[in-house]
Structures are given as C-alpha cells and as structure tokens.
Amino acid sequence: MYKRGVPGLGRRYPVDQDTLQVMLREAVRQTVTEVLQILLDADREAFLRQHGGRKNGYYPRKLETAFGQVKLAIPRDREGKYYPSLLQPYARRQVDVGEVAIALYAAGVSQRKAAEVMSLLLGHRYTHETISAITDQVLEAAEA
Template sequence: MEILSDPTPDMLAMPRFDDGAIDMQELLRRLAEQVVNAVMDAEADQLCGGGANSRNGYRERSLATCVGTLTLRIPKLRSGGFFPEDVLERYQRVDRALVAAVAETCATGASTRKVQRVAEKMGVSRLSKDQASAI
C-alpha cells in the first residue's frame, strides 16, 4: 500500500482542536478514507496487471459515515468499467450504520431538529428537515 509506505507530512500531522487535544474523530475519518482509497487502488491495479488495460485517473465521490464524510477516489480504467462493489454500493452516498442511527432516533419520536443534531454529531454536515422526515 503506497499510502502507508510513503506518507506525506500532511498525512503525518495529527488533527488537533484549538486547545491542542487530538481530534480523534477527524483522525479516524482520515484513516478510513486512506484505507478505503488504498484498497480501491489495489483492486484497480490488479485488474490492470495483465497489461491489456490501464488506469485513467479518478472520479471523486463522497460517502457520509459515522466518522465523517469520506472523499473516495474511485479509479477509472481506460477500457471497461471499475466499481468497487465490495467497498460501497452503487449510488450509495450514506453509510448504512449512519442511516440506522438516524432511523433509530426517528423511531423514538424525536423531532426533525433533534435528528439533524444527531446526524451532525455523526459527521453529516447537511441534513434537511425533509430528508430527516423521509428517513
């Protein structure tokens, strides 16, 4: 995994709050993002291994999880498609665990504002009243 073998200074910097304490949620978000992107890179490299295909950049996609929103860099291939179905489902933008937590909050009879606050604490920056009600 190239991410772990050649870290940049930015990757080595611990995310900290203003008071100097380590921001564990941001640290976990960064780690999850790096690991998922490394797994997708390895899968794409394996598909290109025979030389019949080659890489053609990335397309970015966001995924809301309980540790925050991950920016996934999905590799593109020159011929044929690549989608990491074992990493995320097609058209999935929110992690199942996050949906379950928000749905459980709704099931207890919480208001849409409280549901929005719970979602914000879990890393979802924008959740409208309509989206909260739909869940």
C-alpha cells in the same frame, strides 16, 4: 486550562483537551482516507488482472464515515465495467443513515431532533428535510 502536553524533542507543549480531540479526530480521518484509497486502488488492480482492460484515471467522491467526511479518488477503467467492491453504487455514506433515521422515527423523535442527534453521532450536518427524505426513501423501499 492545559491538562496534557504533547511530547516533542524533549519538551512538552501544552495542549488543551479540545485541541487534542480535534487533532486526534483529524489524524483518524486522514488515516481512514489513506487506507480506503489504498484499498480502492488494490481492488481496481485485482479487477483488471481478472477481467483485463486498462486504467482510466479517477473521479472524485465524498464519503461520510463515522470519522467525518473523507474525499476519495475513485479509480475507473476505460470500458466502464469496474465499480469498487468496497462501496455501494452511488453511496455517499459509509454508515447506514437510513437505519438510524428509521430507528429515531420509530421512537417518535421529531425530524429536527433526529437531525441534531445524527449530526452529533455521525459528524456531518443533517437538516430535517434530509432526514425526511431519507425516512421516505427507506419506508418506500420497505413497502415495495
């Protein structure tokens, strides 16, 4: 069942709603990746102008965003003093998954249901064990 078409060269190519949604989500994810990469490179350049030093390549990092997982090349400097101001150290998630997990926990949602909800909301598969670990970490930090 085709509801819409994609314009192209004077003709319309039929595309179903699910395919269109997947294409749009991928385009947004790719754009987010490119923008983050540009910002990371500019951030390192600003750091090096201010503090001196030399570039020393990149290291890979996967970051979970509201638009899906993005693969980034995190720039580094030779002295190891630079860390991107855009990211928290060792961050793997752009959204605060801990806050979401605690809110679900406080509402009495089971860990398995919380994992399902977070997977749907954040576009990344979470297990109930992961939710348990995140909840434990956040609660320990709150008690300290």
